[in-house]
Amino acid sequence: MIAASQRAPLDRSFFDRPVLDVAPDLLGRILVRHTEHGPIELRLTEVEAYAGPADPGSHAYRGRTDRNAVMFGPPGHVYVYFTYGMWHCMNLVCGPEDTASAVLLRAGEIITGADLARKRRTTSRRLADLAQGPARLATALDVDRSLDGSDLFPSDPAASPFRILTGAPADPATVRNGPRTGVGGEGAAHPWRFWIEHDPTVSPYRAHAPKKRR
DNA sequence: CCGACGATTCCCT
DNA sequence: GGGAATCGTCGGA
Numbered sequence: 001m002i003a004a005s006q007r008a009p010l011d012r013s014f015f016d017r018p019v020l021d022v023a024p025d026l027l028g029r030i031l032v033r034h035t036e037h038g039p040i041e042l043r044l045t046e047v048e049a050y051a052g053p054a055d056p057g058s059h060a061y062r063g064r065t066d067r068n069a070v071m072f073g074p075p076g077h078v079y080v081y082f083t084y085g086m087w088h089c090m091n092l093v094c095g096p097e098d099t100a101s102a103v104l105l106r107a108g109e110i111i112t113g114a115d116l117a118r119k120r121r122t123t124s125r126r127l128a129d130l131a132q133g134p135a136r137l138a139t140a141l142d143v144d145r146s147l148d149g150s151d152l153f154p155s156d157p158a159a160s161p162f163r164i165l166t167g168a169p170a171d172p173a174t175v176r177n178g179p180r181t182g183v184g185g186e187g188a189a190h191p192w193r194f195w196i197e198h199d200p201t202v203s204p205y206r207a208h209a210p211k212k213r214r
Numbered sequence: 215c216c217g218a219c220g221a222t223t224c225c226c227t
Numbered sequence: 228g229g230g231a232a233t234c235g236t237c238g239g240a
Contacts, residue, residue: 050221082234084233086222104221182222206222
């Protein structure tokens with residue numbers, strides 16, 4: 001069970017900070033996804049920071065487009081993108097506004113609604129696999145582009161598909177960081193992937209795979 | 215308009 | 228370890 005104190009909601013000011021402060025602070029927090037069949041709750045265990053137009057690894061690197069517009073908006077909103085022709089990935093936009101920075105949610109532990117998550121994640125058997133990787137996480141939480149731009153802190157919380165709770169923030173001594181998965185080029189130099197050490201839900205690291213020449 | 219490829223996952227060897 | 232799946236997005240022509 002989750003202690004009552006861990007179920008207090010975060011507020012927008014949490015996200016209105018530099019992305020490198022927010023990213024590690026998200027570890028251990030609880031993201032709630034409200035579906036029509038009930039809630040799915042995820043304890044975040046692995047994230048990556050993307051630091052705006054100056055970050056070569058970021059979707060915001062070449063400026064604002066229709067796809068990444070939400071990143072350029074106010075903090076506390078959800079940025080969802082579609083990739084590889086079949087997957088979605090989910091980010092939380094950080095502040096200050098117009099810095100176009102966001103945190104990619106890479107992995108977590110499903111603590112409520114595992115049955116709902118399993119319905120979405122047909123290939124997964126073990127609990128630790130359900131949200132082990134950013135596309136798996138989005139699939140388990142039934143997140144797609146229709147949720148792009150969702151506000152974590154709307155005036156009517158009942159209408160929101162998401163909520164985020166304080167959870168049990170990870171002890172900084174257990175937080176590790178390293179290069180971002182799948183990010184190549186200049187962006188690979190930044191150790192902006194953060195995870196909770198020894199957590200079984202953290203996804204395996206994969207270096208960026210350069211396309212073969214032909 | 216067209217070609218290349220991606221903040222990935224899954225299955226096969 | 229390697230390759231396929233699969234399509235929206237973006238940059239260049």
